[in-house]
Amino acid sequence: MTDKKQSDLIERMVAEARKGRLSRRDFMHYSLAAGMTASAASGLWVSKAQAATPKRGGTFRVGVHDSNTSDQMDPGKYQAVGEIQLAHTHRSYLTEITQENGLGPDMAVEWSATPDAKVWTFKLNTNATFHDGRKFTPADAIASLNHHRGENTTSAAKPLLAAVTDIKAKGDDSIVIELDQGFADLPWVLTDYHICMLPAKEDGTIEWESGIGAGPYKIVDHKPGIGTSLVRHDGWHREGAYFDEIEMIQLNDPNARQTSLLTGEVDAITQVDLKTAALLGRNPNIVLDDVPSGSAITLPMFCDTAPFDNNDVRLALKYAINREDIVEKIMFGRASVGNDFHVSPGMPYWPDIEQRTYDPDKAKFHLKKAGMENLSVSLSAADSVLPGAVDMCVLYSEHAKAAGIDLKVVREPNDGYWSDVWLKKPFVFVKWGARPTPDNMFTLAYKAGAAWNEARWENERFNELLLIAKAELDDAKRAEQYREMCQIARDDGGTIIPMFTNFTYARNKSVAHGGKLAASWELDGARGYHRWWFA
Amino acid sequence: MSYFIVGYYALLIGASCLAAFYQKRGVFLILFSLTLISFIVGIVGGESSLWFITLCAAALALAAGTSFAFREFLVIVLPTELSKAVKTAPLTAAFGLFVIMTYAIAGVFAPIIAPFGEAEVISSAFAPADENMILGADQLGRDLFSRLVYGARNTVGLALTATICAFLLGAVGGMLAATIGGWFDQFMGRLVDVIMSVPSLIFALLLLSIFGTNVAILVIIIAVIYAPRVFRLTRAVAGNVVVMDYIEAARLRGEGTFYLIRREILPNSTAPLIAEFGLEFCFVFLLVAGLSFLGLGIQPPTADWGSMVRENATLISFGEITPLFPAAAIALLTVAVNFVVDWMLYRSSGLKS
Amino acid sequence: MSGVLSIVLKRLGLGLLTLLIISILIFGAVEMLPGDMAEAVLGQGATAENLAALRAQMGLDQPAPIRYLDWLSGAVVGDFGISAVSGASVAETIGPRFRNTLFLAAYAAVIAVPVAIILGVVVALLRDTLFDRVANVATLTSISSPEFFLGYILILYLSVKTGMFPAIAKLNDGMTFFELLDRTFLPALTMVLVVVAHMMRMTRASIINLLASPYIEMARLKGTPAWKVIVKHALPNAWAPIINVIALNLAYLITGVVLVEVVFVYPGIGQLLVDAVTKRDFPVVQACCLIFAATFILLNLAADVGAILTNPRLRHPK
Secondary structure, eight states, X not given: OOHHHHHHHHHHHHHHHHTTOSOHHHHHHHHHXXXXXXXXXXXXXXXXXXXXXXOOOOEEEEEESSOOTTXXXXXXXXXXXXXXXXXXXXXXXXXXXXXXXXXXXXXXXXXXXXXXSOEEXXXXXXXXXXXXXXXXXXXXXXXXXXXXXXXTOOOTTGGGGTTXXXXXXXXXXXXXXXXXXXXXXXXXXXXXXXXXXOOBOTTSOBOOTTOOOSSSEEEEEEETTTEEEEEEOTTOSSSOXXXXXXXXXXXXXXXXXXXXXXXXXXXXESOOOHHHHHHHHTSTTEEEEEEEEEEEEEEEBOTTSTTTTSHHHHHHXXXXXXXXXXHHHTSTTOEEEOOSSSOOTTSTTOOOOOOOOOOHHHHHHHHHHHTOTTOEXXXXXXXXXXXXXXXXXXXXXXXXXXXXXXXXXXXXXXTTHHHHTTTTSSBBOXXXXXXXXXXXXXXXXXXXXXXXXXXXXXXXXXXXXXXXXXXXXXXXXHHHHHHHXXXXXXXXXXXXXXXXXXXXXXXXXXXXXXXXXXXXXXXXXXXXXXXXXXX | OOHHHHHHHHHHHHHHHHHHHTTOHHHHHHHHHHHHHHXXXXXXXXXXXXXXXXXXXXXXXXXXXHHHHHHHHHHHHSOHHHHHHHHTOOHHHHHHHHHHHHHHHHHHTHHHHOSSOSSOBOSSTTOOOOSSOTTOBOTTSBBHHHHHHHHIIIIIHHHHHHHHHHHHHHHHHHHHHHHHOHHHHHHHXXXXXXXXXXXXXXXXXXXXXXXXXXXXXXXXXXXXXXXXXXXXXXXXXXXXXXXXXXXXXXXXXXXXXXXXXXIIIHHHHHHHHHHHHHHHHHHHHHHHHHHHHTTOSSOTTSOOHHHHHHHTGGGGGGTOOTTHHHHHHHHHHHHHHHHHHHHHHHHHHTOOO | OHHHHHHHHHHHHHHHHHHHHHHHHHHHHHHHSSSOHHHHHHGGGOOHXXXXXXXXXXXXXXXXXXXXXXXXXXXXXXXXXXXXXXXOBHHHHHHHHHHHHHHHHHHHHHHHHHHHHHHHHHHHHTTTSHHHHHHHHHHHHHHHSOHHHHHHHHHIIIIIITOOSOSSOOOOTTOXXXXXXXXXXXXXXHXXXXXXXXXXXXXXXXXXXXXXXXXXXXXXXXXXXXXXIXXXXXXXXXXXXXXXXXXXXXXXXXXXXXXXXXXXXXXXHHHHHHHHHXXXXXXXXXXXXXHHHHHHHHXXXXXXXXXXXXXXXXXXXX
């Protein structure tokens, strides 16, 4: 089959698949026949739309992974998946990522900005109440945002709101946020899991200790590291919350999660062990949800440290990795290949730039140009970052052998990986949670001087464009600017991006959802609790 | 009823009758009780369970045959002194020796025996067995059999070194404490309490996080974790010996501490120590597997049985047998080592009957 | 008897001293671990500024000895402080979990210890017969797999395939005792399988070790039945190592079951300790370790006293 014919076929199949005329199974069948790797298809299927209308009732029991005894209520210190899932259930945010992966209202009903995107006004939902009956007021919103600002804040979300200079109430139903630079993505940033709305105290701080929020469910019993039970909050300001009660159970062991789902101890689990996902999916009572996300695997190299300070070395390492093979073997097809810029196909402004492929000869060429034919480097990883992370690096090391690169894999202790390895060692394995927009991601990890610039990469043109695009409200112009930035990052940047992972979770077939799933977190952007129902 | 079942019972009953005729009481009892059990199992489990019994019996017979042949082989090959000892060894001990030797050969000649390299990716993930790969592939498409062979080298080497270190530390410390007594005994006892009271996984986590992971440190830390267990046991056994009258007599003769340990205490407390050695040896595999749970084990892509079990453990829940191979490799070695230990125990106990 | 009592008192005093030393060592080890509590809490989200603020809030800007003394002054009057990470009282966090751990350990021990000793005596009696071999191979195989793997296999056959027992040991407040036993059967069984082999083999070894002694010979020549020789004559002299191994395994049942807890989602103290170490949550780590240490010291003391009581020679050290 010629390349042209093949790509035509694939395009047609993709189109059919998008319209829902081709099942995932058939697609896999045809695409394998066409010589295409199954991984390319993973982005296409969410789940078939279900026509049923939501029904109220029942107790939704969910097995949650990565929830620990050290989980806490302070929104500034949220980190684990268990905390994020719970946060979206008993607390609410100003804006949300919708099931279509767009931006939607939550506790703010509408918002607008001045043309330079420096002053934003958010109109709040006046029907919203906290679990103890208190009304949601601008004072609460201001205190909740200020929790992540200022000199003494301990919040991990501080960099997100660094540009905010002042927050004021306007009337009794709006707040005005002022920034020191134009920031078109502010409403997107407010969907961040840290920035939830909490009741304010007299002194302008928030009351987070009690666990009271304005979310769809209120906590009845919370045992960190064991589980949480919640009941519906009758005064919730939105449609949904079909389940009467929610029970979240900590199930950190992959086997425990899957057997609990199989034996009916829980109705859904937040993560499926990829090795056995296909086997689990064969069970007629279980439905897998496979959602392509913006969560990237990155391999940053310190651009100020030899040998990575030479762009030819970086390019050689980028050509020496077989992304398809990694997606196949490590993720069992449940990921999409990356292209060395940190914008996933599901994110707004994704530019269609030519895919970089595995090419040991090109890698050798670049090594020769750099004069380092016998390149030997160490790559650090830990399985706590991603199950299979160490395996992935071992596989990469095998790929790199073909290009004459000696890649040594170092298994680092799970414990302390973020404090001792990330940002400390020159070549490491990192997983990033999905960020809603390119600006968000670039500002955090690619801007010169950013605290998390994990590759220590500084490119003048890139940083210039970043500032221009940040305040640009014209979408077409912005898209063009982001395309150029992605191209620069791909060809000069210090970060290899082998893939964007999927969220793969599973539910009993008695649990139904609207057919589309938000890609921000597990379980429909951690909002399945109020969006889903028992069929 | 198939020919298999008819043949199965005919063979069993015929053999029982023969045994009864020649007055072999033990053989008859075993054969006939097997017949009776087969009736029950056959009714409950059907023909497949009888096949299972047949396979087990065949495996057992094969093992026994191999052990017998191996024992004869050893008797011929070894010098007279040793061959005399081997001649009286039970078949189980010969089996143990055979397995240990096989593992030793596999470990030493791993690069020659293994068809592929330790880290070599040759097929897709979890590819089924074929003529190239007799056990199929692992999660990265590496040959499982080759990794098992290399695992013999890495895992057994590490376990052996660590266990020997632990025994040197623990046993010497224990006997010194028992012989010297007094403040030294108390000090060692409390020191050991300190080490043992911290759970071993946590202890390893703390130490490895502080000192970093490489094989030498791993061995030292495992030795430090296990030495106290050996110490306590030695101290208890030697404590019983120290109060004996012949020790008192030796002391009055004016013998030094090391003489006492070497000539009086050690010979009288070897048995429980040997028994302990057989078990501690296998615990090391498990500790390494447990460490890899915390991301602290042997560095990849080095093959190691404990980590190999751990990496694919979840597959067992769906009836996939990949993780059973490394687990079986550990189990077989443990059983073999302990068979040999049993034999040495028997010899050292001085039992003649 | 008063000799034993004075030994016990002396050992208890030494035990307290041991606890103090352990608390210093644990504090030092947690201090030496790379990264501190603030870095662990913020994880990937740490920046220089919020780290500094959080350190100040947690009191980490104080010098280490002062923090230790602060903790110690509370601990000696029974106040183990509050978890620096979650802000909950340490006693309240640990209390119910420690009860769960003790319950599971007791459940497993009640099954494992008699089974191991009886099996040990029987295989010593029937040594070198088929029964001896089978018992040995079975128990050795069961301890050769990592305990999480053993747990997976038990879950597969006893829960997923046959539905006889629940797969996870999730506890509710209003459970009856029998429901509790049913819920926790699989983790208990896993732990039984893990510890039986060790104790059984030690029993067997210690007894066989004595069988060549002249007094056993004497008893046998008298015509005493074989089982009586073992139970009445050999066993009493074999107790010291057996008791030691039992104490070791009991301690293991309490302190070493992190993986079993994870596999069966049992809310015990092991998982708490791992989480606390990961977060560098010193007060919780310290309290857990001290509880383990105290358990351990008491068990060891019991083993030593047991050894002394069973061997009168030890009561009068020369």
